[in-house]
Amino acid sequence: TVGRFLYEVSVAPESDERFSENNRRTFTVHVTDPKVKVLYVDKPGEEFRRLNMTLQKDPNVELVTLVNERVGRFTQRGTIGDVKLAGFPATPEELDLFDVVLMGNIERSYFSRPQLEAIKAFVVGGKGFMMMGGQHAFGMGGYGGTAVDEALPVNCGPAEIGQLRKAFTMELTAAGKGHDIFAGTVGYFSGAVGGLAAEALELRGCNQVSGVKPAASVLARQTTGSKAPV
DSSP: OOEEEEEEEEOOOOTTOSOOGGGEEEEEEEEOOSSEEEEEEEOSSHHHHHHHHHHHHOTTEEEEEEEEEETTEEEEESOSTTOOOSSSOOSHHHHTTOSEEEEOSOOGGGSOHHHHHHHHHHHHTTOEEEEOOSTTSGGGGTOTTSHHHHHSSEEOOOGGGOEEOSOEEEEEOHHHHTSGGGTTTHHHHHTEETTEEOOOOEEOOEEOOSEEOTTOOOOEEESSTTOOBO
């Protein structure tokens, strides 16, 4: 059963025991739900459809999606318990139901300042936040200088920072090769699959950022030029 429980353990004293005060102890056990509670926010589209379908099929995920219709307007799909969201949560308390927030390709103007501050507090409190790329994400989406920018491992940069639009290949860093995110895929990014030589996967663009923060771990980077993070 999920919850916080108080237990007490006691041992009968021996006949010659001088002190028995330490024969009784109480302790707390916190039982958590093994499923990861995810809030996924995005616009309708093929990327949303595929990711939403994948998350729905994962038995370890409880999913709520907020689908954007217009500025400030979201439709909820799925629920955790009886939770109903009128829009994106505006306080840390409202977000605390979730373990992870996934942010799709939605520009900053769709969110209020309190909502962005709630995301930062969510991250500072130890929860997970991921921003996906696109023309309305990171600096291009207007997130530079916001509370979300402060919560990310990179500096978003200004709105005019743009995207890399030409094809490129990427390589995994030492940290990336040992990270769970890339488990089982290292060969695809090193030009070798199943011990056979292969062409490295070519990607067709990514968001540019103005820098990586000192405490961040870069898992993947471009193979040419400035070797910017991917």
